[in-house]
Amino acid sequence: MELDRDEERILAGERGETRQKMLELLVALGKVFGAERLVPIKSAQVSGASYKTIGEYGLQWLSSLDAKAVVPAVLNPIGMPRGRWQEMGVDPDFAQKQQAVVAAYERLGIGIECTCTPYYLRETDFGDHLAWSESSAVSYANSVIGARTNREGGPGALAAALVGKTPCYGLHLEQNRKPQLVIDVKADTKNWSIADYGALGYHAGKLAGNRIPYITGIRPDKDQLKGLGAAMAATGAVALYHVAGITPEAVKRPFDLTGLDTIAVESAEIRKLFKEIPVDAVAVGCPHCSPAELEEIARLLIGKVVSMPFYIFASQGVIDNNLRTVDAIEKSGARVFADTCMVVSPVMEQYEAIMVNSGKALAYVPDMCAAVARIGTIEECVRVGTE
Incomplete structure (x- = not known):
């Protein structure tokens, strides 16, 4: 790979050991995939944020790093809502470890609004180079916005955030799109x-x-x-x-x-994917809900009371900007949680069958929650959840 003078200084350790290691990682990735250079990025989105998925060794590695992000960066969903983890029923020991993970990322300058929909938080434009890691966010950025990002692994996205660049290969190149x-x-x-x-x-x-x-x-x-x-x-x-x-x-x-x-x-x-099976919980927001989705849920829940646990997931920014809508939803007994989602929170493992309105959740819930998944429209989710 061809490096510019600033990149060579980082690789030589002149900007600290952590950035040196991060650039070594990016250069190694670039060599594997045939990248000729690094490309500056507008933002990063970092996965490996739930303690459920990274565990103690992941936390130790994060705690060993010493640098700050040089581009805007956010976290993927974590295993609990930071402000309402007790209300969600999260185990205190898990909560303590999850808070340590978030603190480690915050110390590195990563924004701690933990979401799989970072495009609702900051403007991303056609042609922008990014280093995003969550699969649905990557798909949306590339396809709906026309930005350019490969699906980064958690360490690669973090390295890109700390260096401000990513290897220029794959979907960063027009001929590969x-x-x-x-x-x-x-x-x-x-x-x-x-x-x-x-x-x-x-x-x-x-x-x-x-x-x-x-x-x-x-x-x-x-x-x-x-x-x-x-x-x-x-x-x-x-x-x-x-x-x-x-x-x-x-x-x-x-x-x-x-x-x-x-x-x-x-x-x-x-x-044939829409199978009617009994469920003991409803979960919506995988990927995290948009304002329009929250408004539809609120409209459908007016005058109703939920009859089973009914979870709705959205980013904290979307929640904060739509508080009246969220309040209307929660009058039914449903709960709107930030920071987490059905596939990364250990709380969801207590259910045997979960109703969702998402093809992504239909695919992930059986493996990540060890539960049967049933897909239905928002209207069907509300009907089943309030029967």
């Missing part, structure tokens, strides 16, 4: 919900694997795109997708689809 197959949706999607698009993503991710799909036959809005991409990232390894006439690169770039495999998806393939 072209479609690799076509998925043609043969269904009437006019009245589809976020859950329907999540189910499509659940199925399409398995078809695409790690290829970049170009999807035709759909007209999703931004929340539906979020659900679609999150699910494809969960069941496949889709970090970028294009939707004909919708996503920015599909609009700006006349892709040549000649010779690409085309896979047709029928409505029946999606509908």
Whole structure:
């Protein structure tokens, strides 16, 4: 890799041992993937934030580092809401260790608004180079915004935050962002919900694997795109997708689809994922809810009382900017929690079956929570949760 003078100084240890180690990590990644240089980034999003996933050794490693982030950076969801962990029923011992993880990141200058939707917090523009790590955030940034990021591992994203750069390979390069197959949706999607698009993503991710799909036959809005991409990232390894006439690169770039495999998806393939099974909890917000999603939930819960644990997850910034909506939701007995989500909180492991409205959650809940997952629309989640 070709390094500039400032990068050479960092590599020589002139900016401290931690930054030296972080740049060594980035250079090693770059060499593995054939990067010729590093590229400056606008922001970073760091995973490996829940004590449930990183454990004691991860905490020890974080505590050994001594540097500050040089670009705006935020954390992925952690294992509990920082301000309401007791209300959520988090074990005090876990809470203490989780707080130590957050403090370690905060000491490194990482923003501690812990969310998988960092695009709701800070403006991200078409063409921006990023170092984001959470799969649904990466998908949204690349596909819906048209920014450029690979799916970084937690240490790689942290290294990029502390150095301000990331290896320029993969999806940072325009030639690597072209479609690799076509998925043609043969269904009437006019009245589809976020859950329907999540189910499509659940199925399409398995078809695409790690290829970049170009999807035709759909007209999703931004929340539906979020659900679609999150699910494809969960069941496949889709970090970028294009939707004909919708996503920015599909609009700006006349892709040549000649010779690409085309896979047709029928409505029946999606509908079979909507199985009616008994559940003992409802969880919405994977990825974290947008303001519009919170408003819809509040509208549907007016005058109702929940009959089982009903969790809603959103970033603290979105909650703070929509307090009246959140208050309306919580009058029903449902709870809106920041910082965490259903797949990284140990609290969710107490349930046998969880109803979700997300294709990503449908994929992750069985493995991360050891529970059966049932997908349904927001309306169906509210109906089941208030019966």
